Amino acid sequence: MESPDNEKPVFTLKEVKFNDILYIKELAITEKKTTAIVGKSGSGKTTLLKLLNKLISPDSGTIYYRDTPLEAIDSITLRREVVMMPQTPVIFEGDIRENLLIGLKFSEKELPSDDRLMNMLQVVGLDKKLDEPAHQLSGGEKQRLALARVMLMEPSVWLLDEPSSALDKDTEDEVMQKIMDFGKRNGSTIIFVTHSIPMAEKYAEEIIEIENGEIVSIKQNHHE
Numbered sequence: 127m128e129s130p131d132n133e134k135p136v137f138t139l140k141e142v143k144f145n146d147i148l149y150i151k152e153l154a155i156t157e158k159k160t161t162a163i164v165g166k167s168g169s170g171k172t173t174l175l176k177l178l179n180k181l182i183s184p185d186s187g188t189i190y191y192r193d194t195p196l197e198a199i200d201s202i203t204l205r206r207e208v209v210m211m212p213q214t215p216v217i218f219e220g221d222i223r224e225n226l227l228i229g230l231k232f233s234e235k236e237l238p239s240d241d242r243l244m245n246m247l248q249v250v251g252l253d254k255k256l257d258e259p260a261h262q263l264s265g266g267e268k269q270r271l272a273l274a275r276v277m278l279m280e281p282s283v284w285l286l287d288e289p290s291s292a293l294d295k296d297t298e299d300e301v302m303q304k305i306m307d308f309g310k311r312n313g314s315t316i317i318f319v320t321h322s323i324p325m326a327e328k329y330a331e332e333i334i335e336i337e338n339g340e341i342v343s344i345k346q347n348h349h350e
């Protein structure tokens with residue numbers, strides 16, 4: 127796939143194979159754009175995100191992050207810039223504050239103030255106090271907390287696996303819109319997995335469709 131000169135790929139995949147699950151001959155994911163990965167359950171969407179975050183490694187082929195092969199980048203260094211939010215939010219022992227800060231533990235950034243943490247809870251629409259225990263939150267609230275954690279890390283690239291799956295229809299749109307606004311404001315690249323074609327069409331500029339571990343289409347999606 128050829129990109130115009132002003133569009134640089136953030137990830138490039140060449141002949142990438144993982145078990146019998148995924149085979150990607152060639153793929154370039156454009157920097158600063160929003161890309162949706164769609165496909166049926168079990169088609170390999172999560173596997174692709176995990177490969178991009180170096181949680182798993184391909185059996186063969188090469189994945190480049192910008193111009194560097196992933197095997198030449200240390201995982202922690204990569205994950206300071208490329209942050210994945212898994213489908214099921216990971217919530218740790220402790221209160222909401224600790225859960226917000228845990229993502230920043232490996233970064234070299236200064237820890238944010240309580241005011242900033244509260245502001246982030248407001249952005250994701252989580253009306254809780256910082257010292258409330260996190261494990262008591264509902265599924266949708268945990269997802270909002272996980273999202274606020276990602277936002278605090280100010281990733282250059284977001285990998286979101288079904289970011290709104292635990293939310294009801296009314297809040298799904300609100301949260302997706304927040305992700306988009308926040309990401310665009312920070313000049314981030316957003317790559318999100320969804321089984322919902324309407325969600326992909328509404329929010330993504332590029333839609334990659336996977337079927338049985340292979341890309342069957344890449345569409346540009348123009349918003350008015």
Ligand SMILES: Nc1ncnc2c1ncn2[C@@H]1O[C@H](COP(=O)(O)OP(=O)(O)OP(=O)(O)O)[C@@H](O)[C@H]1O
Pocket residue numbers: 145147165166167168169170171172173174321
């Ligand atoms: N490490 C692994 N080893 C073997 N099989 C795996 C591994 N990881 C995933 N699979 C299988 O690979 C297939 C693709 O899984 P994946 O999680 O990527 O699908 P998905 O498209 O994200 O599905 P869903 O929409 O249901 O989350 C599934 O059949 C899954 O059971």
